[in-house]
Amino acid sequence: MAKKNVQGAAAMADQGRQSADDGSAGAPDVSARPERNRKERAEEILHTLRGRIANHELPPGTRLQEVELAEEFDVSRAAVREILGALEQRGLVNRVPNRGAVVARLDIEEIYEIFDVREALEGLCVRLATQNAPPQTWDPFLERFGDEMAEAIAKGEVEPYIDTLEDLRRETVRWAGNSHATHFLDLLLEKTHLIKLRVMLLPGRAAAGREMHVEMLRHMRAGDAAAAEAAKKRIIRSARDWLERYRSFVM
Amino acid sequence: MAKKNVQGAAAMADQGRQSADDGSAGAPDVSARPERNRKERAEEILHTLRGRIANHELPPGTRLQEVELAEEFDVSRAAVREILGALEQRGLVNRVPNRGAVVARLDIEEIYEIFDVREALEGLCVRLATQNAPPQTWDPFLERFGDEMAEAIAKGEVEPYIDTLEDLRRETVRWAGNSHATHFLDLLLEKTHLIKLRVMLLPGRAAAGREMHVEMLRHMRAGDAAAAEAAKKRIIRSARDWLERYRSFVM
DNA sequence: GTTATCAATATTGTTGACATTTATGTCGGG
DNA sequence: CCCGACATAAATGTCAACAATATTGATAAC
Numbered sequence: 001m002a003k004k005n006v007q008g009a010a011a012m013a014d015q016g017r018q019s020a021d022d023g024s025a026g027a028p029d030v031s032a033r034p035e036r037n038r039k040e041r042a043e044e045i046l047h048t049l050r051g052r053i054a055n056h057e058l059p060p061g062t063r064l065q066e067v068e069l070a071e072e073f074d075v076s077r078a079a080v081r082e083i084l085g086a087l088e089q090r091g092l093v094n095r096v097p098n099r100g101a102v103v104a105r106l107d108i109e110e111i112y113e114i115f116d117v118r119e120a121l122e123g124l125c126v127r128l129a130t131q132n133a134p135p136q137t138w139d140p141f142l143e144r145f146g147d148e149m150a151e152a153i154a155k156g157e158v159e160p161y162i163d164t165l166e167d168l169r170r171e172t173v174r175w176a177g178n179s180h181a182t183h184f185l186d187l188l189l190e191k192t193h194l195i196k197l198r199v200m201l202l203p204g205r206a207a208a209g210r211e212m213h214v215e216m217l218r219h220m221r222a223g224d225a226a227a228a229e230a231a232k233k234r235i236i237r238s239a240r241d242w243l244e245r246y247r248s249f250v251m
Numbered sequence: 252m253a254k255k256n257v258q259g260a261a262a263m264a265d266q267g268r269q270s271a272d273d274g275s276a277g278a279p280d281v282s283a284r285p286e287r288n289r290k291e292r293a294e295e296i297l298h299t300l301r302g303r304i305a306n307h308e309l310p311p312g313t314r315l316q317e318v319e320l321a322e323e324f325d326v327s328r329a330a331v332r333e334i335l336g337a338l339e340q341r342g343l344v345n346r347v348p349n350r351g352a353v354v355a356r357l358d359i360e361e362i363y364e365i366f367d368v369r370e371a372l373e374g375l376c377v378r379l380a381t382q383n384a385p386p387q388t389w390d391p392f393l394e395r396f397g398d399e400m401a402e403a404i405a406k407g408e409v410e411p412y413i414d415t416l417e418d419l420r421r422e423t424v425r426w427a428g429n430s431h432a433t434h435f436l437d438l439l440l441e442k443t444h445l446i447k448l449r450v451m452l453l454p455g456r457a458a459a460g461r462e463m464h465v466e467m468l469r470h471m472r473a474g475d476a477a478a479a480e481a482a483k484k485r486i487i488r489s490a491r492d493w494l495e496r497y498r499s500f501v502m
Numbered sequence: 503g504t505t506a507t508c509a510a511t512a513t514t515g516t517t518g519a520c521a522t523t524t525a526t527g528t529c530g531g532g
Numbered sequence: 533c534c535c536g537a538c539a540t541a542a543a544t545g546t547c548a549a550c551a552a553t554a555t556t557g558a559t560a561a562c
């Protein structure tokens with residue numbers, strides 16, 4: 001018993017969708033709301049499980065049993081059921097009647113599919129962000145992607161690259177201001193989180209990626225949305241090529 | 252009592268999904284597979300509600316009450332609850348704790364967002380379909396979009412145009428072979444189904460759309476994927492412009 | 503006439519027990 | 533030794549009653 005605090009990392013980028021209009025202007029009281037906490041708790045659990053699946057703390061094929069989860073998070077089976085339904089809608093688990101839910105498996109074809117969709121959606125976001133953000137928004141990233149990082153990467157230090165990339169992604173998505181594109185990208189990225197990491201760790205990949213991002217950022221700073229979009233698409237297609245080349249190693 | 256058969260139209264473009272649950276000649280296997288029917292029934296109800304929401308048979312703001320739905324479809328409240336959860340995940344309804352589910356409202360900004368994402372995803376699908384399908388795949392559509400339709404449209408007959416467009420969309424998505432893009436497009440289109448219809452009914456829109464589709468199909472038949480993708484994007488951007496111009500009328 | 507308080511009602515959220523189905527292990531027969 | 537039938541166990545699916553909460557209407561005070 002008592003496997004409560006196993007939560008682990010569960011990082012993931014979460015942009016949070018607006019809960020739309022309820023029209024009510026007041027209601028600033030957030031703390032004294034037990035029922036609000038209920039729903040928030042459900043989303044927290046969902047977030048935790050998404051993270052565990054994304055980083056393969058729960059590897060594909062793992063069975064997710066209702067009573068087990070209910071005990072671990074100390075909620076009712078009905079709540080767990082709803083959460084499993086959400087995971088199923090997101091494509092993270094497969095449920096078969098009377099047999100329960102298992103963490104979904106990603107085959108190579110699906111990964112290529114996801115790369116194609118990412119190319120379209122991330123390209124869109126880069127274009128929109130370039131149009132919407134003031135040019136100096138991208139200066140800090142050009143700085144962080146500079147020579148110092150190039151040297152670090154040459155020495156095998158890729159974490160600054162990974163972190164900067166994630167920050168840039170978030171800032172881009174933020175300035176793009178398209179909640180649907182953001183939501184869809186979240187769905188895709190949580191499915192390929194580990195794959196993406198492994199590709200970035202391939203020999204020479206970080207160096208190539210850094211260079212291409214510098215090029216893209218120059219277009220963004222110059223306000224050339226079309227060029228920036230094209231650069232972003234080239235980056236993703238390049239990553240796809242690396243995956244294809246090292247496929248047996250990554251999978 | 253007994254408000255069972257109120258189901259109504261619930262038309263929607265339907266992917267060749269036949270209900271056909273019974274009617275099988277002398278096949279008593281309905282009782283042999285009760286569990287299979289359960290899940291299929293849930294998806295059927297979900298499909299029905301999606302259709303009603305899409306064509307505003309259930310207009311935005313409509314409250315969806317659990318007992319009411321449970322009685323209409325003759326299922327348990329738990330089943331209805333799961334279905335409402337799925338509708339929430341799809342962004343078709345908003346649920347607030349202890350207040351229930353209401354059909355989501357689409358504001359104009361969200362519609363523009365959806366147009367941008369559709370441009371990216373449908374462009375992708377056209378490109379992939381052009382690459383994957385044999386060129387003669389598109390000949391029947393060029394035929395259907397021909398002079399005869401142009402004359403019909405001139406006389407105010409837009410239904411052939413709408414039907415052909417839907418068939419073309421399905422064939423394109425089929426040959427694109429990207430399940431994620433397909434799924435995302437389904438999510439977007441069921442939210443803007445009515446808007447799309449209204450735009451197609453705007454004066455002159457069908458004529459312009461037909462011409463642009465002929466151009467796109469020529470590129471597809473020629474196997475020029477990049478040109479076809481660009482043409483598709485122009486089409487969607489054009490539709491967006493029409494919406495912008497007639498916004499007050501469409502909304 | 504307006505506003506605030508409070509009870510009445512309706513709806514959602516939760517719980518636990520029960521039914522159904524699948525997987526597992528055992529036993530007997532071949 | 534292998535195979536099938538049966539019993540057992542464990543998990544999911546279902547249901548109805550109960551609890552908590554929001555909405556509505558009425559009443560009284562100002």
